[in-house]
Amino acid sequence: MKKLISSILVIVMVMVGCSNKESSSSFDPEEIELNIMMSFPQYMDQWETYIDQFEKKMLDEENLNVKVNLEMPSSDQYESVLQARLSGNDAPDLFTLHSNNISTYNKAGHLTDLTNEPFTEKLFENVKKTITHDGKIFVVPIESQAWGVLYNKKIFNELNLTAPETLNELEKITETLKENGYTPFLLAYQEQWVPQLMTALTLGGKVSGEVPDWVERMYAGEGSYEEMRDIFGPIDLIMKNGTDRAMELGSELGAADFANGKAAMFVQGTWASGTIMQTNPDMELGVFPLPINNNKANTLVNLSTSTTLAVHPDSKVKDVALKFANYVLDDKDSSTLFESTRFNPIAAIHDYETDPWVTDAYQYVEEGRSYQDLVLPQAVTEEQGKLLQEYYIGSITKDEFIKRMDEVFAESVK
């Protein structure tokens, strides 16, 4: 027993000795560690390159020896990893979050006010609007999309079809496609967020076009999904005229099927373009806004910012963190980054040529036919996806959908 204790003591002493030696013998200029956590591992290479550039810039221009630790958990796990870190007082200096969650994270005290940072001057006005909360800016936008329904331009051109403006026109297009042996819509509903895109588009269009105070009233407990019953117009049309086995198709495989011409239209955002163009580089991809009913004022594209970057207020190296936040919109370097990740331009300094489908979508934005993505409670968004799955397989009715959504909304704003 004595031997055991003494050997443990020896080990402990050796370890203590080692660590002491390490810290006292470092004569190099002090290294500043910057921890960044991001949610999209698919852009690992692009961001690593960008971070290398940042480190070099800091060393050259500010004589700072910055060492960036970049973590990229899988998108699935990202939220839980981040939450664990935040609650464990181990927050990364910078982290990404979805723009819809800004107010939650802000309330919990995890966001730094960036309103007066230089980068905010560079943002496009409409992008700036999507991330402004109570007149303040807490995040750097990274990904921004204008999106609606993706369609196969080759098929549309062949049949002399043009993008629809009303639900009637969409119905006619659907008929024409069927008469010519094409499946009108690609359905990939295995992951609940994909069918959920239909509610994002229909609610967004209807609310922005006809009932602008609906979201506000829902938060106040005075609205109902009953007012939004119209959304089932396009939803029913899509579900009835789509590819089969929708519940078994994930978004990636769905995008591949769409690229291979299995259907002419696909309710998906422009973020699916990567997979689509990879599967079929000759694809002529177009985007049009989803009509809700026959009121043209509702036919709008969704303009939203999804991923944003925040600086944690408790960061020990906050000034360097802020430097990085600003560097994301660097005048010289950021164009290359945004182009290489195929992100849409979000600031005037971005001067690369955009993909044709992006140009398509931004045409609507320029015409003023866009709306800002509705900010609904996260639980409401998830529930919509789940209920649409159930609606698709026929286990719930429209009325049940409406009743259940009203309940969930009321519960989440309680």
Add this chain to the structure above:
Amino acid sequence: MFSKQKENRILLVYVLPALIVYLLFKLYPAILGFYYSLTDWNGIDQSYEMIGWANFKEIFEDVYFWESIQFTFKYVVVILVVSNVLALLLAVLIESRLKARGLFRTLFYMPNMISMIIGGYMWVFIFTRVIYYLADNWGLAFLDQSWIGDPRYSFVAIIIVSSWGTVGYLMLIYMAALQGVPLQLKEAAVLDGANSWNVFRNVTFPMIQHAFTICIFWSLSSAFQVFDVIYALTGGGPGRATQSVALNIYEEAFKGNIRYGYATAKSTILFVIVFLLTLAQLKMMKRKEQEL
């Protein structure tokens, strides 16, 4: 030899690391979890309030939670029977009849070597692509179902994949037990005129009773916490048709309205259910073993 006291001390040294790990990483978080179940903590806020039993009261009205409990019970019963019967059957077959027993043992055990998440994704591919190919090209029309998209079949799909993943492990335990049955006993029974079913029923079966205790305990407690297979295969869908309790808790904690306090209250309930059931099962089966 060592004195009793010294022996105890040596034992303590051996047990100590495991005990520390257990206290630190199992018991402490469990107690902490129970503590949080009495709060309204959302998981990211710095502050939270003690709200007593309010979470537990709310759970009683949470329809989806009770639906997930119901689903989990159904799953537990079916998987318990299917995987144990299959495992025992395979163990007996491989042990008695087959020459290439090493090969088969490896084959059936193989699924245990990969994570069930990966296994699950493999099966998604099988269910969504391979099976349709077979149905279309080999004329096996009965296979032409929406295996993971239709709530009627997705339960079957989950059972298939789960038992695929667990049977090998249980089979090994049964095989080990079978090998422990003395040959003389069986021979004696045969000499007394027993056929092979009778030998199995009256000699082998009672002798491997302890393996049942272990296997059923293990499959009971793990089946209640089923998560990975369902997560990979159906994500709890379509809608919520295949949502297990663990999945329900996960969604409560990490998706939608992030509510840690409420989610830990749910896991406390799950813990109590599993604890009571396994305790009852162990007591019951241990008594049976002793009767021998």
